[in-house]
Amino acid sequence: MKHFTSKQREIAGKLQQDFTGGNWSNWRWHIKHSITDLDSFETVSGITFSPKEREALQETIETFPLSITPYYLSLIDVADWQNDPVMKQAFPDSRELLRQDYEMADPLSEDTDSPIPAITHRYPDRVLFHISNSCSMYCRHCTRKRKVGDRDSIPTREILSQGIEYLREHREIRDVLLSGGDPLMLSDSYLEWILSQIREIDHIEIIRIGTRMPVVLPYRITDELVDMLKRYHPLYVNTHFNHPREVTGSSRAALTRLADGGIPLGNQTVLLRDVNDCPRIQKALVQKMLQNRVRPYYLYQCDLSEGLTHFRTPVSKGIEIMESLRGHTSGLAVPTYVVDAPGGGGKIPVAPNYLVSYSPSKVVLRNFEGVITTYREPSEYPHTYCNRDCDECHLQLKLDEARENNATGITQLLSDEDDVYTLVPENTTRICRRQDEIAE
Ligand SMILES: *Cc1c(COP(=O)(O)O)cnc(C)c1O
Numbered sequence: 001m002k003h004f005t006s007k008q009r010e011i012a013g014k015l016q017q018d019f020t021g022g023n024w025s026n027w028r029w030h031i032k033h034s035i036t037d038l039d040s041f042e043t044v045s046g047i048t049f050s051p052k053e054r055e056a057l058q059e060t061i062e063t064f065p066l067s068i069t070p071y072y073l074s075l076i077d078v079a080d081w082q083n084d085p086v087m088k089q090a091f092p093d094s095r096e097l098l099r100q101d102y103e104m105a106d107p108l109s110e111d112t113d114s115p116i117p118a119i120t121h122r123y124p125d126r127v128l129f130h131i132s133n134s135c136s137m138y139c140r141h142c143t144r145k146r147k148v149g150d151r152d153s154i155p156t157r158e159i160l161s162q163g164i165e166y167l168r169e170h171r172e173i174r175d176v177l178l179s180g181g182d183p184l185m186l187s188d189s190y191l192e193w194i195l196s197q198i199r200e201i202d203h204i205e206i207i208r209i210g211t212r213m214p215v216v217l218p219y220r221i222t223d224e225l226v227d228m229l230k231r232y233h234p235l236y237v238n239t240h241f242n243h244p245r246e247v248t249g250s251s252r253a254a255l256t257r258l259a260d261g262g263i264p265l266g267n268q269t270v271l272l273r274d275v276n277d278c279p280r281i282q283k284a285l286v287q288k289m290l291q292n293r294v295r296p297y298y299l300y301q302c303d304l305s306e307g308l309t310h311f312r313t314p315v316s317k318g319i320e321i322m323e324s325l326r327g328h329t330s331g332l333a334v335p336t337y338v339v340d341a342p343g344g345g346g347k348i349p350v351a352p353n354y355l356v357s358y359s360p361s362k363v364v365l366r367n368f369e370g371v372i373t374t375y376r377e378p379s380e381y382p383h384t385y386c387n388r389d390c391d392e393c394h395l396q397l398k399l400d401e402a403r404e405n406n407a408t409g410i411t412q413l414l415s416d417e418d419d420v421y422t423l424v425p426e427n428t429t430r431i432c433r434r435q436d437e438i439a440e
Pocket residue numbers: 120121122123126127128177347
């Protein structure tokens with residue numbers, strides 16, 4: 001069985017709970033005993049603040065609430081809490097209240113891209129389905145900070161049924177991301193009800209669950225949960241480790257259970273100043289992920305949400321990190337670095353430049369070591385005109401649904417069949433001038 005640390009015993013004692021391994025490894029116990037106020041935090045952690053600090057922290061909590069599971073709190077190194085990456089992610093900082101005028105409550109326009117309350121539909125073939133508004137630990141860097149702590153708004157069956165109806169009606173949706181909040185805050189049976197409803201829809205090919213439980217409350221990943229989840233394959237789980245320190249014995253056990261359940265695992269990291277804005281930390285993290293059968297998926301640039309300014313780094317820091325990964329470690333360990341475009345533009349990948357120059361006969365490339373090399377283009381490459389009629393094409397995409405919708409965006413510009421040759425933003429001065437002329 002598990003080993004429990006003296007620190008875990010001590011924390012349980014301070015919560016005035018008898019320590020039993022059964023309690024400590026019971027996820028509901030952690031939710032019930034989550035630390036949500038300063039007094040309890042001081043008592044349990046042994047960290048104390050001056051009256052002035054307390055006042056500022058209290059004000060912060062009133063706007064952006066505090067909640068830490070005893071488990072996640074136990075990872076804080078009390079001797080050096082000022083620099084502790086777990087502390088920084090979980091404990092308020094009065095700088096959260098320093099508003100900048102470019103900050104936005106909903107920088108990703110998730111609310112405007114919501115046809116109905118529980119769904120964000122931004123991309124052609126996949127949606128976010130917000131099935132829970134609560135979390136066991138409130139990340140200070142949450143992009144949905146505007147919603148954190150709406151404890152009363154656990155979505156009802158009616159709201160979720162509406163979402164499921166939306167999925168059923170929109171045949172273009174083939175991928176559903178269960179998000180929140182943390183979907184694993186729901187009970188196994190409520191979650192199973194949702195999964196079974198989604199699985200009844202023929203056009204839904206895959207289901208993904210985004211959860212931070214393996215990091216902040218790994219005991220949530222029980223055998224019962226995994227036995228249930230694996231009945232709804234193909235099902236993917238993406239989690240959110242930000243620092244190698246979060247990879248503990250308990251979190252490893254949770255990841256092992258999920259992977260043994262045949263669930264492909266991914267990780268999404270947020271680049272955070274003074275937490276993980278360091279190439280060596282990122283490299284250690286992605287390597288630890290692979291050791292636990294987790295594929296690093298995205299590295300996110302910190303969003304422009306309210307109260308996150310002190311966490312932001314320049315994009316150049318992310319590029320420097322990506323430079324330190326590609327070629328230097330397993331390709332499998334390298335995530336895609338993305339900026340989630342303010343205004344709902346979606347995730348935009350950014351990367352160091354490897355293409356140095358090109359002519360019709362050659363491209364010039366550089367590798368991770370700085371070697372500059374050339375790739376000779378084929379001397380002859382006849383263009384295959386594509387009219388999107390795959391039945392007539394010598395390339396064999398022999399699928400019933402081969403003829404898909406028309407191309408959009410840049411793929412539309414590249415297409416042979418489409419007459420569109422330019423994408424012009426609305427309301428440029430030039431376009432407005434034209435319209436004025438037409439009106440006159
Ligand atoms: C991130 C995101 C997705 C999923 O994007 P992938 O690149 O497919 O992982 C879908 N919808 C919204 C609104 C998102 O923000």
